[in-house]
Amino acid sequence: MEADMNEAVINVDDTIDAEPMYEWDRDNPDMSVGTCYPNMDEFRLAVRQHAIKKEFELDTKHSDKERSKFYDDIKCDYINNNLVESWNAWIKEHKDLPVHMMADAIREKIMLLFAKRRKISTALSPGILPTVIHQLNAASRGLGHLNISSGHPNQAEVTEVYKDEEVRRHVVYLPQKMCTCRQWQITGKPYPHALAMITSMRQPDMGSFVYQYYSVEKFQAAYVGIIPNITDRNQWPEVDKAFKLYPPAQKKKESGRLRKNRIKSAREIGGKATRQVMCPNCKEYGHRGGSWKCSLTGTKKM
Template sequence: MDKLAVCTDACKGLEAAMKTVFPQAEHRECFKHLMDNMKKKFRGAIYSKYMWLAARAYLLNKHEYFMSKVIAASAVVLPWLNEHHNLLWARSKEQTLKLFAKRMTISRALKGTILPIVVHQMNVPSKGLGHSKVTKGDRNQAEVLVVYKDEEVRRHVVYLDQKICTCREWKVSGKPCQHALAVITTERNPNMEQYIDMAFSVEKFKATYAGVIPNITDRNQWPQVDKGESI
């Protein structure tokens, strides 16, 4: 089960069960549940703003920067997180049965290599990269200089053949970042699919939703069981 990742809420019982049943799996925690718990103890927009930014950050230094804002607001935040929420932060999905049914239907109509919606997500931002300046070292390597509205300048290096950018977004997400897109679009009629990780392939999507989740009756029809004690 070393390839399994399980995302749960902050239930300590589930955490203990995970260690017993799936000891080698990666245990993640739903970030929404984390924030629901946090709001009960720490109030203020600074927590919700910077915690979400920290959860979504790709670079470690950015994560630490946003977390420093949270920690500066209260000295007890970090000890509280370490004690009660020390798992990897992740997102949860609801209505799994309906989601599977819908996506199974979608998967049957899909063709091609990469999911069309993912390719579309890359093509749209690739048309608005006028603020990026590309300097190529060779076909597969380039520097990308980005000038923001506040005149802040940042430079990253993109390695197309390795699917890597020094901003780390491409490696983490599996989809080209804005710097990579700036380099890719310097080519004539680029094949966007070849730069997207196979995790977003039609084949993987079909495999994900090929299984069947058993339907269940309402709880009034469940067998009556004598538990012996009240929980």
């Protein structure tokens, strides 16, 4: 019976001459440039085996976004993208005005702001801004989770401890105002790692560890400019534009009240997760059944 089956077997070779065959060492995969693998799953398996063989950590992440992305020549402690939203909220009351009236209203707001802060700057004593010192004093509390190991008065290792386990360790250099987490270099103000070392000193001068970007001198220089005063529009001189300017084409006004407040993201406080609505008639997103936006409104779907 077995002999008959062996005689009936048809030898089939399903390999294609033009198709490359990739083989790799499962115990010690080759990670040199140009090495090919059959598919992505095999490649991921090879990378993990290579990490075990060479004894290095795989899938490590940056400790913080500031550590690898931001340019540290410009000091700023507000590292976010809400500048446009803040500006829109500041001029929200004037956004519906005509262009010339809106520009004049914004000019007046900036003029008053400069005058107010210029007056505040003249009453401040030289040195670092008091608000910055208060912020650092408040941030210096609650740093018990940081352990300091210092072998030199000007530098130390600061270790973050969570549930009696070391999570991450950074090095702080006081004279250079540097920390390996790079938050001190980017913001210009010492952050928890540096504050843990600074507060371990006796009667530290907190202002000496802050970059001069937060000094009263820089604050005064920022608002030394004067916004010029101008007359109302009726007193502006007539200008020959050499062409006739027509009013802009009227856009069809949508029903309902105009929206002034921006839609908050789902990750913000007060934000809601949004989802697209599909029309049951035309199967398009963005409107409901019976809406005037539906191309099949008033018609029968075939």
